[in-house]
Amino acid sequence: xxxxxxxxxxxxxxxxxxxxxxxxxxxxxxxxxxxxxxxxxxxxxxxxxxxxxxxxxxxxxxxxxxxxxxxxxxxxxxxxxxxxxxxxxxxxxxxxxxxxxxxxxxxxxxxxxxxxxxxxxxxxxxxxxxxxxxxxxxxxxxxxxxxxxxxxxxxxxxxxxxxxxxxxxxxxxxxxxxxxxx
Amino acid sequence: xxxxxxxxxxxxxxxxxxxxxxxxxxxxxxxxxxxxxxxxxxxxxxxxxxxxxxxxxxxxxxxxxxxxxxxxxxxxxxxxxxxxxxxxxxxxxxxxxxxxxxxxxxxxxxxxxxxxxxxxxxxxxxx
Numbered sequence: 649x650x651x652x653x654x655x656x657x658x659x660x661x662x663x664x665x666x667x668x669x670x671x672x673x674x675x676x677x678x679x680x681x682x683x684x685x686x687x688x689x690x691x692x693x694x695x696x697x698x699x700x701x702x703x704x705x706x707x708x709x710x711x712x713x714x715x716x717x718x719x720x721x722x723x724x725x726x727x728x729x730x731x732x733x734x735x736x737x738x739x740x741x742x743x744x745x746x747x748x749x750x751x752x753x754x755x756x757x758x759x760x761x762x763x764x765x766x767x768x769x770x771x772x773x774x775x776x777x778x779x780x781x782x783x784x785x786x787x788x789x790x791x792x793x794x795x796x797x798x799x800x801x802x803x804x805x806x807x808x809x810x811x812x813x814x815x816x817x818x819x820x821x822x823x824x825x826x827x828x829x830x
Numbered sequence: 831x832x833x834x835x836x837x838x839x840x841x842x843x844x845x846x847x848x849x850x851x852x853x854x855x856x857x858x859x860x861x862x863x864x865x866x867x868x869x870x871x872x873x874x875x876x877x878x879x880x881x882x883x884x885x886x887x888x889x890x891x892x893x894x895x896x897x898x899x900x901x902x903x904x905x906x907x908x909x910x911x912x913x914x915x916x917x918x919x920x921x922x923x924x925x926x927x928x929x930x931x932x933x934x935x936x937x938x939x940x941x942x943x944x945x946x947x948x949x950x951x952x953x954x955x956x957x
Binding site for chain 2: 649654657658661665711713714717718719722762765766768769772773774775796797800801802804807808809810811812813814817818821
């Protein structure tokens with residue numbers, strides 16, 4: 649993984665596989681505290697205590713097609729290398745929250761990369777799941793909530809090319825307004 | 831440029847509705863991009879993003895694009911499965927933006943399977 653946006657896509661795909669219907673992605677850039685935090689909150693099936701203890705182990709996975717699961721260990725390592733922390737909270741039947749923090753100006757912090765592409769790919773590939781992006785850069789904020797869009801477009805599928813084009817436009821506007829550093 | 835608003839979304843909805851009534855809603859093709867950790871790390875996101883842009887440019891409505899997890903062949907990622915109605919699924923390996931453009935134009939639109947990129951024909955069986 650070369651960019652944080654890829655990690656976000658990967659963790660959100662985990663949420664999709666856990667049966668989440670709503671996935672919230674919070675990105676928070678705080679220059680004064682030199683911190684970047686990324687939080688992915690889902691309402692999927694959650695994990696048991698024993699499972700939570702095992703997720704940081706690269707040789708633990710719930711899948712049967714292969715014997716390793718690298719998504720979470722890779723994110724935890726990326727945070728650790730950039731002077732940050734990784735935290736996982738989960739409640740069985742309620743959902744899971746993954747939080748990673750990074751030193752914003754840390755030399756080894758991976759670049760954010762293309763977060764717009766990550767969101768578009770998530771929405772297009774999982775049209776039955778709602779996504780809520782909250783992106784903050786100091787006092788500037790930008791949000792995208794697919795629940796609002798879905799209500800407005802009624803029977804038009806959210807992954808229709810015209811709707812995706814609209815979402816891409818909204819994300820690009822939000823991006824140019826908050827001028828992220830990461 | 832004027833800001834995009836909910837009103838714009840309404841206009842898009844009406845436009846799409848008008849177009850939908852002219853076509854029947856049959857789905858002719860399903861394209862799955864495998865989006866596991868391995869796929870993402872080797873560029874599956876760029877492949878899917880390119881595919882979405884190609885579909886938008888071609889202005890066609892009978893294609894469903896979806897994502898799935900890893901299927902255990904991590905070393906051959908990015909993998910893409912193309913399923914055309916009443917035909918065997920075709921799995922393409924080592925995809926990248928240029929290869930997916932070729933697969934889209936030649937296979938999905940013109941029906942010619944792109945043999946040099948094919949990994950397998952048929953569906954995988956998971957234990």
